[in-house]
Amino acid sequence: AQSVTQPDIHITVSEGASLELRCNYSYGATPYLFWYVQSPGQGLQLLLKYFSGDTLVQGIKGFEAEFKRSQSSFNLRKPSVHWSDAAEYFCAVGAPTGYSTLTFGKGTMLLVSP
Amino acid sequence: GAVVSQHPSRVICKSGTSVKIECRSLDFQATTMFWYRQFPKQSLMLMATSNEGSKATYEQGVEKDKFLINHASLTLSTLTVTSAHPEDSSFYICSARLDRGQEQYFGPGTRLTVT
Numbered sequence: 001a002q003s004v005t006q007p008d009i010h011i012t013v014s015e016g017a018s019l020e021l022r023c024n025y026s027y028g029a030t031p032y033l034f035w036y037v038q039s040p041g042q043g044l045q046l047l048l049k050y051f052s053g054d055t056l057v058q059g060i061k062g063f064e065a066e067f068k069r070s071q072s073s074f075n076l077r078k079p080s081v082h083w084s085d086a087a088e089y090f091c092a093v094g095a096p097t098g099y100s101t102l103t104f105g106k107g108t109m110l111l112v113s114p
Numbered sequence: 115g116a117v118v119s120q121h122p123s124r125v126i127c128k129s130g131t132s133v134k135i136e137c138r139s140l141d142f143q144a145t146t147m148f149w150y151r152q153f154p155k156q157s158l159m160l161m162a163t164s165n166e167g168s169k170a171t172y173e174q175g176v177e178k179d180k181f182l183i184n185h186a187s188l189t190l191s192t193l194t195v196t197s198a199h200p201e202d203s204s205f206y207i208c209s210a211r212l213d214r215g216q217e218q219y220f221g222p223g224t225r226l227t228v229t
Binding site for chain 1: 118155156158160205220222223
């Protein structure tokens with residue numbers, strides 16, 4: 001069965017500092033990988049996705065993520081965090097068949113300090 | 115593009131009554147829609163997968179008679195919480211998927227409070 005681990009429940013970053021949110025997955029092959037962001041009381045917005053090809057994926061809002069097969073990881077990064085980035089971030093995996101469901105990690109809450 | 119709406123955004127109902135939540139894909143046709151439940155400060159728990167014109171597939175532990183899902187068209191799926199109880203209070207989120215690929219687009223969620 002596939003699973004996703006986000007080891008950090010919450011992270012605090014100073015505004016302007018860089019950010020890296022960790023995501024590790026367990027799956028028999030290379031899955032489809034996603035990062036979503038959720039603001040309080042809102043639904044989820046897709047930041048970026050990896051299906052195949054270039055392992056460094058660019059997303060919206062200045063985010064990027066790097067797929068590392070050897071480490072079964074898909075960490076999310078941003079070079080300079082803005083206060084508006086404070087939110088909950090979810091990593092998700094899906095089977096590369098095109099029609100399966102997604103499995104979400106437990107999420108990482110990002111807090112941005114002035 | 116790829117906008118998903120939910121209605122209502124929040125609802126308060128009395129214990130024992132039923133509540134219907136609508137999920138609509140506004141600018142695309144979604145052959146598959148998903149219903150999730152999210153408890154405070156927790157991740158999303160998939161409740162069921164809904165395919166247009168067929169019965170929903172429920173995840174283990176989800177009562178199909180309590181959480182009725184109907185996917186009558188390519189743009190509309192509904193979740194009805196029947197005989198609601200306070201423990202059904204939660205944040206319910208739907209998502210819709212384009213015909214191919216894994217990308218799901220999420221609605222803004224519905225906050226259900228059962229008193």
